[in-house]
Amino acid sequence: MITAGYICLAVDRVTVSTQTMISVLVYLSDAVTQLLEHKEEYTQFGVIRYFAEYFSSVKNSNHVLFREYNYIRATPHNRASFIRVFWRCYRQIGKSGDLLSMLEYRSLLQLLCPDFPVEVVQSTTRIVLMEDAIDCLMSFSDFLFAFQLQFYYQEFLDSVLVIYQDLLAGKSPNTVIVPTSTSIEQLPSVVAEENDKDGQQQDGVESSTLAQCIDALCDRFKHSHPSRSCMKEILHETDKVCYYSFLMNLAKHETINQTIGALPSKDELLIDPEMDQELDKLIAQISVSPSSNSSGSAVGGLKEVQRKASPRRNIHHRRKVESDGSTEETDSSEN
Amino acid sequence: MMRRSLYVSCFPAGLKSLPLPLLRHGTSTAMADKEKRRPGVTPPGMSESKATKLDSDREFLSQAGVGELLRGAILKMVEARSDDPIGFLADHFCNLASESETGTAGCGDGDQLNNSPLSAGAQEQQHLNRALWHLRLAHHSQRSAFSNNVRVAYDLLNLTGPLRQPGEVPEGPDGSCTDSPTTEGGGGGGVKGGLYTQTLQCLCSEGGVPAATSAPLLQRLHCQDHEAVPYDVFRHGVLTCAVFSDYIRQAQRLYAEVCCPDEGPASRALCLAVLGTLKEALETSQGCDTNCCVNANTKANSCLEVNVNAIRYLEASAKISPYKLAQAMSGAQTRGPGGNMDAKEFENAAAELFITRVKVVS
Incomplete structure (x- = not known):
């Protein structure tokens, strides 16, 4: 309540849009809720460090992974972040040229957001397939851009x-x-x-x-x-x-x-040499184990998912960083 | 499920003024409503355990000082009027976290830290970084916020002995401190000249001013490394650098307006006309003795003086209005020297107009 008061003050004084201020409110309350849900885990590193990690992950758009649907749609920034995460995780599908059905896209979305509703996927599919033949297969980029529109401007x-x-x-x-x-x-x-x-x-x-x-x-x-x-x-x-x-x-x-x-x-949707390199590395690692090629790329995508830090993950990450005393090497050691 | 009720309990300190029973009632009704929608949940038992949980949550938050922490962050955010509040909060909490982490480390082995010259240097660097962070928080046009931040930065840089830890630095929005004299007793009796100069250099380079352009200005504001810089001088220096950075950016933009990007550098005649207009405006705003930015920022003016200043600023802004500028430029197109002037030369000329109006710090 006191926050709302300050926020109103801010809206009054600042030229920042009301929407932005509502977003701030969403993040503040979510940060506290998350803190309460994982008290023991987070307080080891101090509450201030927790908030620092939380807001850094929001700033870097790493905060929506594996979060519930209500959260990922709560602010425009969250929506954009989720669209980006979806693209980054499954870009490989677009590259390989695979066509997927609505239900398959739904499963992919649910890997990132467990309670992602089927209605949004259906609406997206209608945009791509113009309402008819809803069980046809769709290319990744068609689905992605339609999904972006549908999800962002729902x-x-x-x-x-x-x-x-x-x-x-x-x-x-x-x-x-x-x-x-x-x-x-x-x-x-x-x-x-x-x-x-x-x-x-x-x-x-x-x-x-x-x-x-x-x-x-x-x-x-x-x-x-x-x-x-x-x-x-x-x-x-x-x-x-x-x-x-x-x-x-x-x-x-x-x-x-x-x-x-x-x-x-x-045009640039599938160009990302840096991630290609990482994926190649991962796929090389996986192909040593006796799994088929197609599942290799899916696992690669998932690995990519896990590498992106959610606030929760950040803390784990942090712990690791602090335990071995290095800051920069952690990423490469994870690969 | 708990979201709404927890949200209410997010800021326990702020809710002190509300009667607690009312609050409880409000949240438990909301919860009961939600519970009704869930099949297979028995409301009475649940809501009781929820209420206990709510209490323990509230206790946890107040123990951890979350309310205070968030209130401080929001106040800073409002004060800074950042375009990007999320980015601001991220930086703010990161800064607080590193402050508290190094702060406790400093407390633990404070003696060692202050005895070895190396770590003293590192500490100084840390203080400098933090001071710069505070100075970046608010634009200088937001006068009272900026003054607060200058004060905080000054006190940080003034910390030399082991007696004062960063935690003691007054950071709260305690109103405008422009007139309060420096508490020189607790600190080192003034910021070291070297640190002061470094601060100004960083401000200019962060403000996008090339070192060559800012050098003559820094020369004027320079203090000897061994000198103790009093607050007024520090504030004057910081403010001048902040205004100068803005001014140079404007000058760069002005040049971009004058020159057509496809046709190479702008004509010398046009640039001179623009610079002439700028100079005239600056002269108008300057008045007789004080320089313009000091004039704009010292608050000790009498009412009359303020009025006179206001009129002068209006006159000056009329002199640099688009109409006047266009007039000067159209005049210059027909006559005036030939040849071109490149961006660097224009920037230097504009900088010189500014710098000559900055009084030399003794």
């Missing part, structure tokens, strides 16, 4: 879907959005048109109407949303648009990718 996309469905059903979306005067005037005609083409509903809705509704939605949306200009740009391209093709275009939009800032551009 709440916004849900609202857009409601608007879209209302428009499609010929209902006025006024219940969802605060209408501008122009949209009120235009809506009846749109609705009439829509009803005329009953059989062609798959064609989607009038792009300009959707654009207007989305614009109004952005005005009052408290969560983050993709940049308006990108959405306008995409909606201007066609007269009619359907929800999932709109989302697919958004997912592929480089500006949106840059805004989220978790992934490199699509």
Whole structure:
């Protein structure tokens, strides 16, 4: 409560966004919760050291691994961090060109976040496969960029879907959005048109109407949303648009990718010589043991997962560091 | 499951003012609500054990001083107005951790540390790093926060004897300390000149000012290594370096505006026009005797003086307004010397305008 007071003060005085301050609150309370859940373990090194490790891992985006779903979606930073972790862990799949099904991607996500809900994976799959044939296989990069959009802008996309469905059903979306005067005037005609083409509903809705509704939605949306200009740009391209093709275009939009800032551009998605080297080393180690090649890459991915430190892990790591008195060698000794 | 209730218990000290029964009631209702949603849980027994756990958690947090720790961190964060609060908190806790870790080590073998010259040097370096860390916390435009940090940095650097440990350094936001005289009795009677000079050098280089550019300024602010630097001089030096770093960055940006990146260096005529405008503005703001940054920061001015200063600053900013600048530049395009001026030369010229207005520390 006292924190909330200070935070309000901060919001008042500082030009930092409210969202950032809410994030700070999330991290402070999570840090304390984690501390209480692992009291004995963490207090050996001192509470201050614990907080230092916790916030450093948040800063370095290492904090979301193996955490519960509610935590990884709690702040924009957590979402971006999770997207990045997902990419870094399974990049190898994209490299090998494997196509995976929705359920397989779900399993991969659940390795990183045990209670990751299937609904988000389903929505992502609909973006990639345009709603039909949901059991088709998907390439890693298609899935990744769609997943990024779906996971990062979840709440916004849900609202857009409601608007879209209302428009499609010929209902006025006024219940969802605060209408501008122009949209009120235009809506009846749109609705009439829509009803005329009953059989062609798959064609989607009038792009300009959707654009207007989305614009109004952005005005009052408290969560983050993709940049308006990108959405306008995409909606201007066609007269009619359907929800999932709109989302697919958004997912592929480089500006949106840059805004989220978790992934490199699509061309550079699979380029990371440093990690390749590490993986080669790991695979070389594993291939000595009698396991097949395909499982080798999966284990490699997992090793990569374990190398990234969660706050909890950091403490273990720290202990190791302190016990042998060196700071830099620990990483290489782990390999 | 426990998240919400624990969150309430996160800051035990801050909740002292609330009646405890009310608090308990609030949290246990929230928990009961949650429990109802879980099948196979018997609420009465559970909530009792939860309540015990809540108590023990609260006790643990207050024993470990978590409330105080977090309150201090948040106050620092608010004070610093960082663009990146998470990064700030990470640095803050890391700094505290290393301080407390080395602090206890220092207590343990304090005598050895202070007897050997090597570890004394290391300690000095540590103090310098910490002082710089404090100086970086707030921008100099946030006057009272900056003054606090300068004070903390000064006291840190002033620690020479084994009598004072870092833990004793007043760090809390105790209001603006600009007018409180230095407590010279406890420390070494002033920061050593060498340390002072090193601090200024670090500030300039961290501020992105090339050593060659800052050298003439440091020459003016220089104190002898053996001298004990009083607080006022220290503050003046630190502030001047902070303002200078900002100024040089602005000058670099100004040059970037004047020159078209594709066409190589900017024309000499244009640069001279810009520098001339800058000089005129600086002269206006300077007034008759004191230099501009000292003028802006000493608070001992009378009301009248403040008004006069304010008017002068307004005049000065009018002189460097985009309109005036554009006027000067369009004039210079038609006449004035030919040739080009490169970024370095422009930076040096701009730096000189500033440096000549800094009074020499005796």
